Amino acid sequence: QQQVKQSPQSLIVQKGGISIINCAYENTAFDYFPWYQQFPGKGPALLIAIRPDVSEKKEGRFTISFNKSAKQFSLHIMDSQPGDSATYFCAAGAGSARQLTFGSGTQLTVLP
Amino acid sequence: EAGVAQSPRYKIIEKRQSVAFWCNPISGHATLYWYQQILGQGPKLLIQFQNNGVVDDSQLPKDRFSAERLKGVDSTLKIQPAKLEDSAVYLCASGQGAAYEQYFGPGTRLTVT
Numbered sequence: 001q002q003q004v005k006q007s008p009q010s011l012i013v014q015k016g017g018i019s020i021i022n023c024a025y026e027n028t029a030f031d032y033f034p035w036y037q038q039f040p041g042k043g044p045a046l047l048i049a050i051r052p053d054v055s056e057k058k059e060g061r062f063t064i065s066f067n068k069s070a071k072q073f074s075l076h077i078m079d080s081q082p083g084d085s086a087t088y089f090c091a092a093g094a095g096s097a098r099q100l101t102f103g104s105g106t107q108l109t110v111l112p
Numbered sequence: 113e114a115g116v117a118q119s120p121r122y123k124i125i126e127k128r129q130s131v132a133f134w135c136n137p138i139s140g141h142a143t144l145y146w147y148q149q150i151l152g153q154g155p156k157l158l159i160q161f162q163n164n165g166v167v168d169d170s171q172l173p174k175d176r177f178s179a180e181r182l183k184g185v186d187s188t189l190k191i192q193p194a195k196l197e198d199s200a201v202y203l204c205a206s207g208q209g210a211a212y213e214q215y216f217g218p219g220t221r222l223t224v225t
Contacts, residue, residue, distance in 0.1 A: 004154075006154075032212040034212070034213075036216075041218065042218055042219075043116070043203050043205070043216030043217050043218050043219050044155065044203070044216045045216065046213055046214070046215070049212070049213075089154050089155070091154075093212045097160060097162075097167050097168055098143070098207065098209075098210070098211065098212045099157060099160065099168065100157070100212070100214060102154030102155050102156070103154050104152075104153055104154050105152070105153065105154050
């Protein structure tokens with residue numbers, strides 16, 4: 001019940017295209033849904049996050065769409081750039097300890 | 113503001129040897145996390161500290177892993193003895209207690225041969 005399922009495992013997109021990564025969860029106690037970006041040799045970095053009281057959050061080219069009834073959320077990267085090539089992790093947070101459960105990651109490659 | 117510091121960045125050891133990793137969190141961050149990230153997987157929480165106390169170590173293999181955070185600042189994670197399946201990146205993250213946001217260090221890549 002603590003799992004966060006992420007898909008696809010890998011994604012190849014042309015420069016300028018839209019990248020979409022999906023995550024699903026079961027635990028309704030989750031109340032924080034961040035996306036992290038990780039480049040090779042680096043630690044994950046917080047990209048954008050959403051709370052379940054809103055259905056969408058946009059920051060620049062990055063948008064989170066959240067569907068509470070379906071227990072799903074997704075990351076949309078508009079106008080994808082080669083510099084966006086990285087591994088993206090969704091996560092979900094719950095509890096007073098503020099712990100995160102991470103998805104398995106999506107390796108995004110944006111072709112020039 | 114300096115980020116989370118970790119050392120060493122890389123370590124290669126033989127199985128049954130011991131190894132220790134060090135983490136210095138962002139100044140003022142009360143919460144410190146150690147994660148294990150196996151190649152191709154997401155980070156998995158090993159242990160969480162709040163100041164110098166353990167909040168959760170339910171996922172820490174206590175027969176071989178230990179961690180401490182003396183004085184509520186720096187932390188060390190130790191593995192003794194190491195197994196082949198311990199090969200992974202060990203990530204340290206810190207946060208401001210009541211907030212969910214976690215800030216990760218660059219990690220230590222451990223290879224056990």
